[in-house]
Amino acid sequence: MTGLGTLLARLRARDRGSYLLVSPYIVFFGTFVAYPLIFSLILLFHRWNIVTPMEWVGAKNFLRVAEDALFYKSVLNTVFFLLIHIPLQIVVAIAFALILNRRVRGRGLFRAVYFFPVVVSGVAVTILWQQVYANDYGMLNTVLQAVGLPAVPWITDPSIAMPSIAIMATWKNVGIYIVLFLAGLQSIPADLYEAAAIDGASPFRRFWNITLPMLNPTVSVIVILSTIGGFSLFIEPYVLTGGGPMQSTLSAMLYIYNQAFYFSHMGYAATLGVLYALVILTVVLLQRKVIEREIGL
Amino acid sequence: MKRLLLYSALLLGAVIFAYPFLWMIAASMKPELEISTLTLWSKNFSLNSYVQVLETIPILRALLNSLIVSLSATVSVVIFGSMVGYALARLRFPGNNVLYLLILFTMMIPFQIVLIPQYVLMVMLGWTDTYLSLIAPTMLSAFGIILFRQFFKSIPQSLIDAARMDGCSEFGILFRVIWPLSRPVVITVAILTFMTSWNEVLWPIMVIRDRDLMTMPQLVALFSIGGAAGTHLAFRLAAATMLALPVILAYSFFQRYFIESLATTGMKG
Numbered sequence: 001m002t003g004l005g006t007l008l009a010r011l012r013a014r015d016r017g018s019y020l021l022v023s024p025y026i027v028f029f030g031t032f033v034a035y036p037l038i039f040s041l042i043l044l045f046h047r048w049n050i051v052t053p054m055e056w057v058g059a060k061n062f063l064r065v066a067e068d069a070l071f072y073k074s075v076l077n078t079v080f081f082l083l084i085h086i087p088l089q090i091v092v093a094i095a096f097a098l099i100l101n102r103r104v105r106g107r108g109l110f111r112a113v114y115f116f117p118v119v120v121s122g123v124a125v126t127i128l129w130q131q132v133y134a135n136d137y138g139m140l141n142t143v144l145q146a147v148g149l150p151a152v153p154w155i156t157d158p159s160i161a162m163p164s165i166a167i168m169a170t171w172k173n174v175g176i177y178i179v180l181f182l183a184g185l186q187s188i189p190a191d192l193y194e195a196a197a198i199d200g201a202s203p204f205r206r207f208w209n210i211t212l213p214m215l216n217p218t219v220s221v222i223v224i225l226s227t228i229g230g231f232s233l234f235i236e237p238y239v240l241t242g243g244g245p246m247q248s249t250l251s252a253m254l255y256i257y258n259q260a261f262y263f264s265h266m267g268y269a270a271t272l273g274v275l276y277a278l279v280i281l282t283v284v285l286l287q288r289k290v291i292e293r294e295i296g297l
Numbered sequence: 298m299k300r301l302l303l304y305s306a307l308l309l310g311a312v313i314f315a316y317p318f319l320w321m322i323a324a325s326m327k328p329e330l331e332i333s334t335l336t337l338w339s340k341n342f343s344l345n346s347y348v349q350v351l352e353t354i355p356i357l358r359a360l361l362n363s364l365i366v367s368l369s370a371t372v373s374v375v376i377f378g379s380m381v382g383y384a385l386a387r388l389r390f391p392g393n394n395v396l397y398l399l400i401l402f403t404m405m406i407p408f409q410i411v412l413i414p415q416y417v418l419m420v421m422l423g424w425t426d427t428y429l430s431l432i433a434p435t436m437l438s439a440f441g442i443i444l445f446r447q448f449f450k451s452i453p454q455s456l457i458d459a460a461r462m463d464g465c466s467e468f469g470i471l472f473r474v475i476w477p478l479s480r481p482v483v484i485t486v487a488i489l490t491f492m493t494s495w496n497e498v499l500w501p502i503m504v505i506r507d508r509d510l511m512t513m514p515q516l517v518a519l520f521s522i523g524g525a526a527g528t529h530l531a532f533r534l535a536a537a538t539m540l541a542l543p544v545i546l547a548y549s550f551f552q553r554y555f556i557e558s559l560a561t562t563g564m565k566g
Contacts, residue, residue, distance in 0.1 A: 017467040018390035024377040025400070028437040033403050036414035043414060050420055099306050106307075112552045113311045116318070119548050119555055120541045121496045123514040127521050127537035128321045131530065137333030139320065171314070179560045225562065228407070235498045239518050253409070253499070260413055261503065270413040277407040 043270035050266055061271040071272060073247060074255035075279065077162060081251065082230040084166035086223060093174050093222070094215070097181035098207075111182070115175035122172065126239040129168045130155075133240075155241055158248035165236050165249055173229075177222050184218035185211070220291040224284055231280045252276050318541070325534040332530050346535035350520075353532070356539060358509055359516040366431045366512060367494040373436040374490040375483055381437070382445025383471045387457060397446075403439040416503050430504040431512065435494055441486045444561065448482035449475060488551075488558035495544070513540055 044061060048054040065071060096114060100107055117125060132139045133154035141151040154164045188211065196206045234253040237243055243250035243258075256276065260269035323337040325346055331339050350356055384390070385397055415434060424430040452475055460470045476483070501515040508516070517540045521533050548555055 015390045018384050018388045018393075021380045021384040021388070021467060021471070022396060025381045025396070025437055025442065028377075029399060029403065031418075032415060032434050033406075033411065036411035036418060037406075039414040039417060040410055043417070050417070096310055099303060099310075102303060104303060104307060110307050110311060111556070113315050115552070115556050115559075116314060116548065118559060119492065119544050120318075121514045121517075121544065123498060123518045123521070124321075124537040124541040127517070127533050128317055130521075131321075131324070131332075131534070132317060139317070139335060142333070142335055175314070176559055176562070179556055183560070231407070232409075235518070238498075239522055242522065256409070256413075257499070257503075260416070266413060266417060273409045273413050277410040280407045280409065281405075 040270050040274055043267045044274060046267040048266045049264040051264075054267070057267070061268050064268060065271060065275060070247065070250070071252070071255060074250045074252045075276070077248065077250055078231060078233055078252045080162055081166050081169075081233055082227060084163050085169050085230055086226050088166065089170045089174055089177055089226060090219060090222060092170060093177035093181050096174070096178045097185055098211075100178065100182055101185045111175075111179065114178050117172045118175040120172075122235045123239060125172050126168070126236050129171075130240060132168075133164055155249075156245055158246040161241055161245060161249045165233075165240065168240075169230075169233070169236060173226070177226075180218055180222060181215065184215045188214045220287075223291075224287055227284055227287060228280065231276075231283075318545075321534050321541075322538050325531055325538045327531065329529060329531055332534075346529070346531040347539070349529070349532050350536045350539065354516055354520050354536070355509055355511075356513065356516060356536065359511050359513040360539075360543070362428075362510060363495060363513040366428060367491050369428075369432045370435040370494040371487050371491045373432075374438050374441045375487050377437050378441035378486060379445045379449075379476070379479070379483070380468075380471060381442045383449050383467075383475065385442070386446045386449035387452075387454075388467065400439045400442055404443070412499075412503075419504050425504045426507045426510055428510070431501060434500070435490070435497075438486075438490060438493075440562075441490060444482055444486055445479075448479060452478060484554055485558040485561055488554055489562070492544075492555075492559070 045056060045058060046054045047057045047060070100111060104110075135141065135151065135153060135156060138154070140154065145151055153160060155161045192210050192214075193206060196210060201209070232253055233251040234257065237249040237251050237254050238257075241249045243254050252272075253276075256269050256272045259265045259272060319337055320335065323339070323342075324332045326342045326344065327339045328341050328343070328345075331341065381396075381400075385393065385400075419425050419430045422429075424433070456474055456478075457470055460474045465473070496514060497512070498514045498518055501512045502518070505511050505515065511519070517536045520536055
């Protein structure tokens, strides 16, 4: 304590003010970032159910991951979700942004309506979509049957359930990306289009050669953001399907949660958490690399 | 003709995004047998499902819990975040750069690494089943600090110098000189923090088991999957509507702020 005291006394008055200002972050970082990071390293090598004392198990947690087919399945499920969700979201968002970018009446109102699901709790949205996807009296199937199409087992068929969740997540989040693309579109200088029009470029060519390349920065931001968000997929399968049918919508986060709170395997869940985070970091860093190489951002 | 197509597309979009919500509100007031229809109107509208939800689960208490938790987090992030952001943006002190790198590092690490150890920390501190476990880990946010830092960099140095000449402390400069000029960033950080806290579900279901301390999304999620709603669709839809309602109200008054604030998350990439 005296060491700290003399240190403080030696600080200039201004510096003392600065440290006082940043002290909340130092406390916060120590408690909720640094400490858990160090503790996760300890948990990696222990078996622990929180109630009885921790038990050193060496590398057993890692050996167990190596044989845990369900964990791999849950990671692949999540990747499958991302592969549908991200392209779908980008296409839909660009389409609506292009329309809203025309001179239309009530642009603000439409934008507000499209954005609406973004602010509503995912739990409310998922309960609502349970009815949208319901088999017999669900909204979508009622519409499909009314126009003479067969009903679709949206969340009861293992091969369709995850795509269904991806569609729902797109419906919920696309508003934010419409706004981002709209901002991107509005930052494209008009003279680019004028020059292209003089050269006789067709609307499609103008879109392909001017609009899309100019939207590249927005696309890359969205890809990275929704990758990070998508890897955290939890509440939608938790409420909508509980991970079923046949574990087809078991996301990695849902699996880790179950390991920790259903089976009380804290050490193992922490191990999965660390490995999964490494997967996420690797994917995001690779995406950045590719983006940097392809479009030089 | 082209105009017509344009507006049809816009309207179709509006129907796709708004109709399910309208339907949910209507269905929550319909008798069970009429829920399967797509209409928004019924002669037999009643608030029966709402009464049932209010009687089965402590949803008003959950609303209060959510308000306490989200408002505490918001006030804390705005005050502490602006303090750290100000020091980083405008003050030179040994360790300034290291601190900035630490904050960027915090933003980069996936939360999955610290999730389980953070829960263990709550258990060890004896904070599970208390408001503290919900509030404390959200009292600061790296992204909030970064937003404040960016904004504060644009404040003219002469204002700060003048206040300093008058003998104002750094806290005085921040809260009396800079804050009044920083409405946009305060609103942005406040809305972002409030929305994140309000919609959080994973963390509450980890640390709260006591029904009277549950947040609103948590309680409604457990109500929906836990069988308490039974086979009554209308109960679930009523609970979901009650969960969505406070946000719907706030959004209809301040939608411009909501959209602008949430769009700043695009800067995170």
